[in-house]
Amino acid sequence: MAVATREQAPAAADRGVWSWITTVDHKRIGIMYAVAAFIFFLVGGFEALLIRTQLAGPNGTVLSAEAYNQIFTMHGLTMVFAVIMPIAAAFQNYFVPLQIGARDVAFPRINAFAFWLFFFSALFLYTSFLFGGAPDGAWVGYAPLSTQLTEYVRMDYYSVGAQLLGVASLAGSINFIATIFTMRAPGMSLMRMPVFVWMTVVTSFLLILSLPVIGVGLWQLLFDRNFGTLFYAAQAQGDPLLWQHLFWIFGHPEVYVLILPAMGIVSEILPVMSRKPLFGYAFVVFSGIAIGFLGFGVWAHHMFTAGLGPVAEAGFGLATMLIAIPTGVKIFNWIGTTWGGRLKLTTPMLFSLGFISMFVIGGLSGVTHSIVPADTQQHDSYYIVAHFHYVLFGGAVLGYMAGAYYWFPKWTGKMLSETIGKWHFWITLIGFNLTFAPQHILGLDGMPRRTYRYDAGLGWDGWNLMSTIGSYLIAVGVLVFIWNIIRSWRNGEPAGNDPWDGRTLEWTTSSPPPVHNFDEVPVVHHVDDFWYRKYGIDEDGRAVKMPEVSGGALTVDTDTGGEDGDADAHDIHMPSPSYFPIIASAGVVILGAGLVFISSGAIGFGLLALGAIVSLWGFMGWAGEPITKEAH
Amino acid sequence: MRRIVSIVALGLVLASCSSNLPQSSLNPKSVEAQKIDGLWILVFSIATVIFFAVQIALIVSIIRWRRRPGDDSEPKQTHGNTRLEIVWTIIPAVILAVIAVPTLRTLFELRAPATGDVLRVKVTGHQWWWEFEYPDIVGPDGRPLITANELHIPAGKTTELEMTSADVIHSFWVPPLAGKRDLVPGLTTYIKITPLESAAGEVIPGQCAEYCWLGHADMRVKVHVDAPADFEAWTAGQLEPAPMPTAGAAAAGFETFSGVCTTCHQANVRRPDGTVETIGNAVGPDLTHFGSRDTFGAGILENTAEHLAAWIDDPSSLKPMAPELNDLDRGRVLGMPDYGLDPDQITELVELLESWK
Numbered sequence: 001m002a003v004a005t006r007e008q009a010p011a012a013a014d015r016g017v018w019s020w021i022t023t024v025d026h027k028r029i030g031i032m033y034a035v036a037a038f039i040f041f042l043v044g045g046f047e048a049l050l051i052r053t054q055l056a057g058p059n060g061t062v063l064s065a066e067a068y069n070q071i072f073t074m075h076g077l078t079m080v081f082a083v084i085m086p087i088a089a090a091f092q093n094y095f096v097p098l099q100i101g102a103r104d105v106a107f108p109r110i111n112a113f114a115f116w117l118f119f120f121s122a123l124f125l126y127t128s129f130l131f132g133g134a135p136d137g138a139w140v141g142y143a144p145l146s147t148q149l150t151e152y153v154r155m156d157y158y159s160v161g162a163q164l165l166g167v168a169s170l171a172g173s174i175n176f177i178a179t180i181f182t183m184r185a186p187g188m189s190l191m192r193m194p195v196f197v198w199m200t201v202v203t204s205f206l207l208i209l210s211l212p213v214i215g216v217g218l219w220q221l222l223f224d225r226n227f228g229t230l231f232y233a234a235q236a237q238g239d240p241l242l243w244q245h246l247f248w249i250f251g252h253p254e255v256y257v258l259i260l261p262a263m264g265i266v267s268e269i270l271p272v273m274s275r276k277p278l279f280g281y282a283f284v285v286f287s288g289i290a291i292g293f294l295g296f297g298v299w300a301h302h303m304f305t306a307g308l309g310p311v312a313e314a315g316f317g318l319a320t321m322l323i324a325i326p327t328g329v330k331i332f333n334w335i336g337t338t339w340g341g342r343l344k345l346t347t348p349m350l351f352s353l354g355f356i357s358m359f360v361i362g363g364l365s366g367v368t369h370s371i372v373p374a375d376t377q378q379h380d381s382y383y384i385v386a387h388f389h390y391v392l393f394g395g396a397v398l399g400y401m402a403g404a405y406y407w408f409p410k411w412t413g414k415m416l417s418e419t420i421g422k423w424h425f426w427i428t429l430i431g432f433n434l435t436f437a438p439q440h441i442l443g444l445d446g447m448p449r450r451t452y453r454y455d456a457g458l459g460w461d462g463w464n465l466m467s468t469i470g471s472y473l474i475a476v477g478v479l480v481f482i483w484n485i486i487r488s489w490r491n492g493e494p495a496g497n498d499p500w501d502g503r504t505l506e507w508t509t510s511s512p513p514p515v516h517n518f519d520e521v522p523v524v525h526h527v528d529d530f531w532y533r534k535y536g537i538d539e540d541g542r543a544v545k546m547p548e549v550s551g552g553a554l555t556v557d558t559d560t561g562g563e564d565g566d567a568d569a570h571d572i573h574m575p576s577p578s579y580f581p582i583i584a585s586a587g588v589v590i591l592g593a594g595l596v597f598i599s600s601g602a603i604g605f606g607l608l609a610l611g612a613i614v615s616l617w618g619f620m621g622w623a624g625e626p627i628t629k630e631a632h
Numbered sequence: 633m634r635r636i637v638s639i640v641a642l643g644l645v646l647a648s649c650s651s652n653l654p655q656s657s658l659n660p661k662s663v664e665a666q667k668i669d670g671l672w673i674l675v676f677s678i679a680t681v682i683f684f685a686v687q688i689a690l691i692v693s694i695i696r697w698r699r700r701p702g703d704d705s706e707p708k709q710t711h712g713n714t715r716l717e718i719v720w721t722i723i724p725a726v727i728l729a730v731i732a733v734p735t736l737r738t739l740f741e742l743r744a745p746a747t748g749d750v751l752r753v754k755v756t757g758h759q760w761w762w763e764f765e766y767p768d769i770v771g772p773d774g775r776p777l778i779t780a781n782e783l784h785i786p787a788g789k790t791t792e793l794e795m796t797s798a799d800v801i802h803s804f805w806v807p808p809l810a811g812k813r814d815l816v817p818g819l820t821t822y823i824k825i826t827p828l829e830s831a832a833g834e835v836i837p838g839q840c841a842e843y844c845w846l847g848h849a850d851m852r853v854k855v856h857v858d859a860p861a862d863f864e865a866w867t868a869g870q871l872e873p874a875p876m877p878t879a880g881a882a883a884a885g886f887e888t889f890s891g892v893c894t895t896c897h898q899a900n901v902r903r904p905d906g907t908v909e910t911i912g913n914a915v916g917p918d919l920t921h922f923g924s925r926d927t928f929g930a931g932i933l934e935n936t937a938e939h940l941a942a943w944i945d946d947p948s949s950l951k952p953m954a955p956e957l958n959d960l961d962r963g964r965v966l967g968m969p970d971y972g973l974d975p976d977q978i979t980e981l982v983e984l985l986e987s988w989k
Contacts, residue, residue: 065846065952138843144817145800145845148964151957234818235963240801241816274697280712283721305803305841306814307821310743314736321728328724329717335689336716341707342699353694360686364679371675371731372739373668376811377657380803380841446655446807448841451849455932458837459653535706543706 014515022577024108025515029115030094031411036119037086043126044078045478047071049471052435056468058456068452069136070154074125076139077158080258081165082122084392087400088261089118089172092200095407096176098506098513099194101185101522106178108575109622114171116585121164124589128157132596135161138450140251143232143243147224156596159222164592166211166218168585173204180204185505187524191285194504194527195278198285199264202292203257209296210253217246226599241306248299256295258392259359260288262399263330266352269406270334271528272500273349274341275543280333281527287326287333294323304375313372320370327363331356346500347421351402354429358394362387365440380450383443389436401428401481408485409499413511414492420484428477434470438463503528516572576629580622587615655837657807661857663826664810667738675731682727742811746792746824751785755795757802757815757840759966760847760953761917761930771871773908775900779870780917781930784856785825786863787832793823799964800845806838806855814842832859837931846952847967852931873902874920874988885984888977893919896965899988915965923989940982946970 020028050071054060063071093115097105105111128134135158137146146155180201184193221243223229230236232243271278278284300308300316308316334356343349365387369375378384401424408416442463447454454460498507508530509518526532535543591611597604653659660669697707756763766777785791795804797815804823805812808831813823840851858866877883889899894912900920902908922928925935929951933939943950953967973981 065849069845136845142801142843145843148800148845149957234816237818240818274707275699276707277709277711279710280714280717283712283717305812306801307816307819310740313743314739317735317739318732321732324728325721325724329721331686332720333712333717335686335693336712338690338693338697340710341697342703342705343694343697344699345694353690357687357690360683364683367679367728367731368672368675371671371735373735373742373811374672374675376813377668377672377807379812380805380843444657445653446657446805446838448805448839450843451839453849457652458655537709541708541710543709545706 019577021582022579024104024112024575024578024581026093026097026105026108026111027513027515027517029111030090030092032115032119033086033090033093036115036122037083037090040078040082040086040122042478044075044083045475047075047078049475051075052468052471054452055454055464057465058461059453063452065452066136069450070129070134072450073135073138073158077125077135077162078122079392080139080254081162082118082125084258084396084400085165085169086118088203088258089114089169091196091265091400091403091407092172092176092261094411095506096179096197096200097183098410098509098517099197099504100180100183100188101505101518101524102179102183103517103521103572104183104574105175106182107175108627109578109581110171110175112578112581113585114168114175116582117171117588118165118168120585120589121161121168121592124164124593125157125161128154128161132157140247141221141243142247143221143224143240144234146221146243147232150225150599153596153600156222156225159218159225160592160595163215163218163222164589166215167588169207170211173207176200176204177208185522185524188529191282192524192527192529194264195267195281195284195288196261196264199260199267199288202288203260206253206257206260206292206295210250210257213246214250217243217250220246222595241303244303244306245299248302249296251302252299253292253295255388255391256291258396259399260291262355262396262403263288265399265403265406266334266355268504269348269352269402270337272406272502273344273346273352274338275344275501276337276341277503277528277531278333279336279339280329283329284333287329290326291323294319294326298323301369301375304369304372305379317370317372317375321367324363324367324370331360331363344500346405347416347418347425348402348406348500350422350425351398351405354425355395355398355402358390358398358429358432362390362395365390378443380448381443382439382447382449385449386436386439386443389432389439393432393436398428398432401425406500407506408488409495410506410511410513412489412492413495414488415495415499416488416492417484420480420487424477424480424484427473427480431470431473431475431477434473435467436470438466438470442467498530501534503531505530516574573628575627578622578625580618580625582618584615584618584622587611587613587618590614655807655839657811659808661808661828661831661834661836662810663828664742664824665808666828667742668811671734671738674734678727678731742824745822746790749789751789751791753783753785753791753793755783755793755804755815757795757797757799757804757844758916759799759844760840760851760951762804762851762853763798763917766867769867769871771873771900773873773900775871775910777867777870778898778918779921779925781852782854782856782925782927784858784863784866785827786860787827787857788829788860790824790826793825795821795823801842802840802844802851803842804838804853805841806836806853808836809838809855809857812841827857831857832862833857835926839931845966846954847930850930850932850951852927854927854931869924869989870921873900873908876901876903877984877987878904881980881983882987885977885980885982888973888981889984892971892973893981896960896968915960916968919985919988921988922985923987935986937982937986940985941978943968944971944973944978944981 050063054062054068132153135154137155137158141158180197220231224231230238232238232240234240267278267284297319298316300312301320304313369378405416405421442460445459447460495511497510505522534546536546538544590607594604594608594611597607660666752768754765754767762781764779764783769777795815797817802815803812804815809825810823813821834857836855838853840848877886890911896913896915897919898910898912898914900910927933928935929943932951947968955967955969957966
């Protein structure tokens, strides 16, 4: 490609821990999200191994009931809030601005604040193991169990921790929407945006609309626990089911928040590796939007056993069936994308194809939940555990793995090893199916979830053992992945700007990109604009490589101030680093700690006061600080 | 991977035929569970066809269109095919419409109130045991039949469970007999069960399916499906008060029982003078006919003298509970405390309770 391959050689001031702490660069924030999410993935995975080891045989004794309850609750909270959401945020942070031809995000300091708040909140949630015990009321925190034991602060951690993580996601979502709506390169109309960007729009709206709902519920939980309110207390005409409604009005859109970005990634990779455009771009985009809308109308299918009555159950059952339609459209269009292509079976492509294959299983078992009477057998059994792991591991995790292999070259300038990558893929895929396929059978054979032991003689032993062996195999896969990252980071093949012959704008700039992303702001004429700078179409409709003369040369945008030829990077003003976001987020988390211990008197009030001071310092300093310092 | 999937699919079919799966939803033993199973088989069959169609399409596409070494040709740049896309939007919609009809019919059938000759049983979920009260089966003393953790219902007749919870949410799940239904404090929920005649004599296990903290895994239930005559005999026996022993170890055990155990447990006792009196508090399981039960501790322990002695000695060692957090004034009961009874007292208590058949 003709774009200058520039080795990024950051100045001394751009290196070191301090530069990362104060960074407002969306790419660095994206990397920090990725690293944090991966660390929590290892932690949550370790918890999963503990769970599976406990359940390997009947009446396991590895964990006590008390420990098991904390471990499975934290496994769920970790994987949802500290792994999948932030890994999506990692890809979105790094690649949304690059894919829309922007130099940064709309609110760089809010972006930094969102990351640090997520990171500190997740760490804070883990301090519960040291101070009072970890949440043990399941990730759904059903009342009145979650309000029952005020002697322990465990569910106070849950209430505050989820609240803070939600605020971090809200901040991130607002930033993404503002960025995508206001900072697209000239010519990039909405229907020319990459599907991954589209899915970011959808998930951001889902979060903005759903997080406030659970926010209310979490406050009520905290009040019931600490101030004697009775929102969920049945004996005082409170309503335990209110919590379930509030939780799932958030919780169901949340599922799509977890999976849609992965669908976006797969929708990027399939066309590149098939060397064909996405089949039915508009259908795929509108299906994603439809899934987002329908996602708000199906929450009560998590409550088919709660006693809602047949009319509500029928309505929510039908609405749930409807979701299968746009989801099916996506799957068919992905297969349509591969059909007639020249499939390059690279590791990102394998993970993407694995995603489709596994997601079909998770999707089909999802349809069985809409069959309300059948769901009364499946609900809260291992069948459900199997179902959502097919969606969230077979779907989301494989999708994000695909993204990691696909974009690692852009992050680091190095390719991940294809050989190790294929080992990683096959070990993961086999381990995953070994772990979770038997759980369908366990559930149908009557094994409920969230049970720390079971008796022999119920026909569950063999399947449980198989599941446990599979989970160890997944762990091997993760180790292979870590080895691949370390090895490739050190001596991976240099990637160049455009290792996959990509279609979207991130491949037009260097790997890794300069701080300001693009020397010249690109002008966009097509979906997959970059592809059309490299390829023409002959009479048969086949792609034809264009002569190098025009290949890859960015159209200079004279309207937005780009100089003809090479713009001097020093003329581009990027936001200055700031340490106020990290201070503000630390202050907010200290406030949260104060809330957790508010019933303990002095400790709680002391933390609240400290948190108030620190967060005020952070926010006031932030408000008074110019975005770009003059000295720059 | 595909091989694994097909093995699993095969395993699923085999598993459903196997008879040593007492708690399986795939071995329905009631009219209601059969209806659910019928729906499941329909949906599973359709899903299996779709599963293979989609996976085969994907595999064929991968094999047929993978890039061969040395082939640098470029594919035709198709952007989509509106007609095809409309077709594959409509086909799933039609399939779903077909599934929706029996789904809704079965749903409304199952949720309709039971009519006709129905046995009513009130079920109350507790952390971590089940209380069963038969309001229409009343003894001469006016006390309804009350038992715990082992539900007896007649084969061939509809029983309607009226369920609620004394503390947190539980869920009654005996897969061969019915889909689960939550027990929510402040609400009444219902399950209809009409066991098949062929199930008479079977003891069908189930357990709580809504996470309810420490004892959740150990909150089991056993449903005895009795032949009608056996059910009559059982109810007659259960309505009898427990005799108050006058001599021997059991009499000494009764001293301890009425001094300690009645803090939480009830028993309907016939005194030597013939008067019948219910003693104790209905906080824990009713013990009037403790000796007639096969299991105790909500189905986790076989009802033997050794088990019972060990249980009374240190309940939480056999089943995780949190009696230290009990607060009877606020109605919070989180398990049976260890009262530190000496071995003789325990032996006497065991003697008493096992004699209460």
